[in-house]
Every structure is written in structure tokens, then in C-alpha cells.
Amino acid sequence: MAQQKAADRIASAVENKEKELLSWAVCGAGKTEMLFPAISIALKLGKRICLATPRADVVRELRPRIQQAFANATVQALYGGSKDKEGTAQLILATTHQLLRFKQAFDVLIIDEIDAFPFHADPSLSFAAERAIKLESTTIYLTATPRKQQLKRIRNNLLPHIFVPRRFHGYPLPVPQMKQVSQHKSQLKKKKLPPSFLKWLLNRKHPERQILVFVPTVSLADHLSVPLTDLLIRYDIITTKQQASTVHASDGDREEKVQSFRDRDLFMLLTTTILERGVTFPSVDVIILDAGHHVFDQAAIVQIAGRAGRSPDDPFGDVLLFHDGKTDAMVEAVESIRKMNRRGGFA
Numbered sequence: 001m002a003q004q005k006a007a008d009r010i011a012s013a014v015e016n017k018e019k020e021l022l023s024w025a026v027c028g029a030g031k032t033e034m035l036f037p038a039i040s041i042a043l044k045l046g047k048r049i050c051l052a053t054p055r056a057d058v059v060r061e062l063r064p065r066i067q068q069a070f071a072n073a074t075v076q077a078l079y080g081g082s083k084d085k086e087g088t089a090q091l092i093l094a095t096t097h098q099l100l101r102f103k104q105a106f107d108v109l110i111i112d113e114i115d116a117f118p119f120h121a122d123p124s125l126s127f128a129a130e131r132a133i134k135l136e137s138t139t140i141y142l143t144a145t146p147r148k149q150q151l152k153r154i155r156n157n158l159l160p161h162i163f164v165p166r167r168f169h170g171y172p173l174p175v176p177q178m179k180q181v182s183q184h185k186s187q188l189k190k191k192k193l194p195p196s197f198l199k200w201l202l203n204r205k206h207p208e209r210q211i212l213v214f215v216p217t218v219s220l221a222d223h224l225s226v227p228l229t230d231l232l233i234r235y236d237i238i239t240t241k242q243q244a245s246t247v248h249a250s251d252g253d254r255e256e257k258v259q260s261f262r263d264r265d266l267f268m269l270l271t272t273t274i275l276e277r278g279v280t281f282p283s284v285d286v287i288i289l290d291a292g293h294h295v296f297d298q299a300a301i302v303q304i305a306g307r308a309g310r311s312p313d314d315p316f317g318d319v320l321l322f323h324d325g326k327t328d329a330m331v332e333a334v335e336s337i338r339k340m341n342r343r344g345g346f347a
Contacts, residue, residue: 002164003030009162011037014047014108014138018160022114022141022150025164026173026340027277027306031142032062034164035110036069038140043073043090047107050092050132052099054116056080057255058278059093066093096125102132109133110140113277115147115299144277144306145299145336165344171315172346173337174308176301176330178291184324185290188220191227194322197287202235204285209317210261211237211268212275212284214304216293218248221270224289232268244268247275277303282311291321291330301333 006023013021025031035051042049051066053059056079063077076089078098087094087101096111096119109132111119119125133139143150153159167173181187181194213228215221229244231237238244245266247257254274260266262281269275273295286308288296296304301321308317321330 002166003034003168006162006164007034007037010034010140011041013140013160014038014042015045017136018138020139020141020159022143022146022154022159022161023164024143024146024161026167026344027144027303028167028169028173028280028310029144029164030168031112031164032065033168035140035142038108038110039066039070039091042108043070048090048092048105049108049110050094050099050102050106051110051112052094052096052129053112053278054096054119055278056082056095057258058112059095060255061278062093066091096128099125099128099132102128104131104134106133106137108138108140110142112142114141114150115143115145116277120147145302147299163343165340167309167315169312169315171309171312172341172344174286174305174317174319175337175341176288176305176319176321176334178321178323178326178330178334180326181322181324184292184322188224188290191223193224193228193231193289197289197320197322198231198235200318200320201231201237204318206283206285206314206316207237208283209314210264210266210281210284211287212261212281212307213268213270213287213289214276214296215270215272215289216295218250218272220290221246221248221272225270228268228270238267244270246270248272249274273300273304275307276300277306279307280310281307283314283317284308285318286320288321290323292323292325292327296327296329298329298332298336301329302336305333305337 074089075091076084078094225246261269305319309315
């Protein structure tokens with residue numbers, strides 16, 4: 001199994017003090033669990049470990065899982081506003097910005113989502129990562145969507161890597177469907193949702209699935225919140241306004257809303273790209289409105305599509321991109337997902 005092979009390879013890199021290794025695993029491959037053997041070995045050898053990830057939400061989500069898996073280790077979670085402050089534990093979970101606090105502190109540094117903002121866009125964070133590790137150390141990079149610089153290093157045999165092309169449950173990645181809509185942007189500004197969206201909504205094969213709707217900006221999310229909720233009530237998709245909500249990065253109730261969606265108290269969640277990665281919901285259909293907007297680059301679309309079909313109980317899910325003209329990002333994202341499925345052994 002590719003997951004076991006990857007777990008063994010990462011553990012070997014840590015045990016043998018290899019300088020670096022990239023784990024390239026599709027969305028939903030089970031990357032956190034693949035790290036457990038390596039973390040276990042590092043802890044037994046008395047090494048200090050840091051698992052750094054771009055977003056505080058992910059640190060908060062990881063903490064109970066890591067504490068449960070490594071109950072005998074000291075674990076601290078560091079992010080803006082966290083209760084832990086010192087950063088003295090053997091096993092540190094942190095946002096990438098917290099790496100700026102450390103100097104030659106870690107034997108093993110695991111950087112999650114190296115392609116994501118802010119790590120990939122901020123050179124100071126790469127510098128912080130370099131400074132945070134000991135002279136003799138191992139850095140493990142995790143990604144589902146490597147950027148050009150990583151792909152170039154892989155091609156030139158400058159970056160050792162392990163590839164995991166299948167999800168842990170063994171089913172293929174959902175492939176997005178592109179839906180062209182005439183005057184889509186201007187219609188959204190008028191609070192009009194695409195007729196093809198309504199048609200899909202009324203003919204869903206799995207009406208029990210929750211709906212995750214992505215839009216490119218906070219202003220558009222606020223703009224569409226009421227009309228989208230009203231539409232769902234009008235067609236009996238939901239029964240009360242309390243079953244739908246909107247979330248974005250500066251939303252003070254973000255954690256509570258995401259948890260409500262997890263608990264199925266919310267049926268529809270309208271979101272910006274803040275939920276493109278790092279969150280898992282077992283059974284959702286995924287919609288992108290104004291998918292041609294520049295914030296939806298190839299990596300973002302692949303990540304968003306990766307929210308669907310995460311559970312072995314519902315390994316599928318619709319992914320629809322509504323747009324008023326295909327972009328290179330859309331076409332490349334769809335092709336890269338198909339390519340992953342081919343590499344995973346699916347026709």
C-alpha cells in the first residue's frame with residue numbers, strides 16, 4: 001500500500017538523518033497518519049520535533065490527535081493567541097510564523113502544506129525554517145500540490161520524494177465539472193445565482209450531502225449569503241435560516257461555524273478560500289462560484305476539489321466550477337486530478 005510505503009520512507013529519513021524529503025500525497029491520502037511512525041522513532045531517539053502548518057485552525061485540529069497518539073510525549077501548540085507560550089516541549093505543533101521564535105531547536109522539522117500561503121509567498125518563513133533546525137537535522141515537506149520550484153528540484157534529482165497517488169480509502173479523486181454561465185460575474189453582483197446551479201440543486205443524486213460553497217471574496221460571500229439561504233429554503237433543501245451560514249478569515253465565530261458544519265447542525269456553508277485546505281468533512285458536495293477569479297489558481301482548485309469524497313462511507317462527491325470563461329487554472333487543475341487518478345491506477 002502506498003501509504004505504508006510512504007510512512008516507512010519518512011521514518012527511514014528521520015532515523016538516518018537525511019537532510020530533506022518531500023511527501024507528495026493527494027488530498028485525503030491520510031498524510032497525518034503517515035507521519036506517526038517517523039514521529040514515534042524521533043521521540044524514542046530523544047529528538048525534538050516541530051510540525052509546522054500555515055493555519056492556526058489546523059494546529060488546533062491536530063493537537064488532540066497528536067496528544068492521543070503520543071500520550072507519553074510533552075506536546076505544545078503554538079499560534080497567535082494560544083494558551084501555550086513557552087515552546088519547550090519535545091513535540092511542538094505550530095503555525096509557520098511561530099518558527100521565527102526558534103534557533104537551532106529541532107532535530108526534525110515537518111512543514112505541512114509547503115505550497116500554501118503564507119509559507120510559499122514569504123521568504124522570511126523559509127529563512128525561519130532554516131534557522132529553526134539543528135545543523136544535523138531532517139526536514140520533511142508535505143504537499144498535495146507542489147509548486148514549480150519543488151517540481152523543478154524533483155526533476156533535477158535535487159529533492160528526494162515519495163509519491164502517494166491514492167486516497168486512504170482506495171477510491172479516485174472527484175473530478176470537477178466546469179459549468180459555463182453567461183454573464184456569471186455580473187449576475188452574481190445582482191444576487192442572481194446560475195440557473196444551472198439551481199438545476200443541479202434540485203436534481204442532486206445524494207441530497208443528504210452537505211453543501212460547501214466557495215466564493216473568491218468576503219464581499220461576495222456577504223452579498224450572496226441571504227439570496228443563497230433564501231433559495232435553499234424556497235426549494236426545501238433546508239427548513240430554517242439557522243441551517244446555513246457564511247465564514248471567512250476575519251470571522252470571530254469561524255471555529256464554531258466550522259464545528260457546526262462538522263456536526264451537521266449547518267447544512268450549507270458559504271466560504272472564502274479559508275476552507276480550501278486543512279479541514280475534513282465526511283460527506284459534502286462542493287461548489288465554486290466565479291471559479292475564473294484569480295484567487296482560484298490551480299493549487300486552490302485542486303485543494304477545494306479535495307474536500308469532496310473524504311470518507312470511506314461516501315468516497316464520492318460532486319465538484320462544480322461555475323464560470324463565465326475557462327481559465328488555464330481550471331483546465332490545469334482538472335487535468336492534474338485526472339493524472340493523479342491515472343497514476344493511482346484508475347482509468
